[in-house]
Amino acid sequence: MKFLNLILVLSGMITLNANAQTKVDAPEDKLEKDRKAIKSLAGFYKVNFNYGEVTAPDPNYQFSKPYRSHAKEWAEIIVDEPKRIVIQHMLAIDDTTVIKHWRQDWTYEDPNIMLYTQDNAWKKGSFTAADVKGKWTQKVYQVDDSPRYQGFGTWSHVGGHDAWSSETDSPLPRRESTVRKDYNVLTRGSRITITKEGWMFEQDNKKVVRTPQGDKLLAVEKGYEEFTKIDPKTFAYAQKWWTNQQNYWADVRNVWADVIGSGDTLKVKTMANGKLLYETLFSLGDQSVKEKWTAAQNKEKVKTALQPYLSK
Numbered sequence: 001m002k003f004l005n006l007i008l009v010l011s012g013m014i015t016l017n018a019n020a021q022t023k024v025d026a027p028e029d030k031l032e033k034d035r036k037a038i039k040s041l042a043g044f045y046k047v048n049f050n051y052g053e054v055t056a057p058d059p060n061y062q063f064s065k066p067y068r069s070h071a072k073e074w075a076e077i078i079v080d081e082p083k084r085i086v087i088q089h090m091l092a093i094d095d096t097t098v099i100k101h102w103r104q105d106w107t108y109e110d111p112n113i114m115l116y117t118q119d120n121a122w123k124k125g126s127f128t129a130a131d132v133k134g135k136w137t138q139k140v141y142q143v144d145d146s147p148r149y150q151g152f153g154t155w156s157h158v159g160g161h162d163a164w165s166s167e168t169d170s171p172l173p174r175r176e177s178t179v180r181k182d183y184n185v186l187t188r189g190s191r192i193t194i195t196k197e198g199w200m201f202e203q204d205n206k207k208v209v210r211t212p213q214g215d216k217l218l219a220v221e222k223g224y225e226e227f228t229k230i231d232p233k234t235f236a237y238a239q240k241w242w243t244n245q246q247n248y249w250a251d252v253r254n255v256w257a258d259v260i261g262s263g264d265t266l267k268v269k270t271m272a273n274g275k276l277l278y279e280t281l282f283s284l285g286d287q288s289v290k291e292k293w294t295a296a297q298n299k300e301k302v303k304t305a306l307q308p309y310l311s312k
Contacts, residue, residue, distance in 0.1 A: 272308035
């Protein structure tokens, strides 16, 4: 009898331990873990960029030279809502020069997305609640706050490791857009992993030639962008610059939101009247700060400035 009781007790203990190990986080707990991971992308970093083509279907394809670079980048949370987090990146070139860089908007269970087609054009995609359940969309924008690419995926938190991945089409990367004409779409396979030192942005990218007849794979590349935390003192000028400019760029984002929301398609020209789009908007930002424009003035001037760059 004692032996039987011992077996029953041990069995109970094993069952309790198994139940404890397989406990599933409540949805609210998972959502908060997701938010914490996303917010940890913000900070002051040294970034190493490494890209290289690894394979191609054509045996005669001439592989491009590997791309390596580095920069100092500050990523600042500018919107923190329960289901929307916006992170603005700034490049600190030196003690007197800063460039407003890319922006990433994270939205939770968002059925609306802009899908890149080709030739700097996008179309609206709409997904069901089931498609995006429990998922976060990363919406990436250019330095001028025009769309770049958007994709959704699930954050995982296994064994203390936080990671997110997705695949979506995008324009050519800036490092190749001015020097390559042999492909017109980059299908990005993105994976973000939080590390002790910062985070890793790993990419498996397909360089695609898109025509009315379909897609043709040109080459595949691997990419690694390693964000390593560094001393914030390096970014004193960038922080001062952003303090002066942030209201203007908030108005720019609002104008873009109206433009994107006004139709089912969007096509953006990078050049108009002899000026690049980002040059036009950056110049307006300096003028806004100097002349102390109101939000209404900012929006009106940005709307007017955007018109030559837009087509449906």
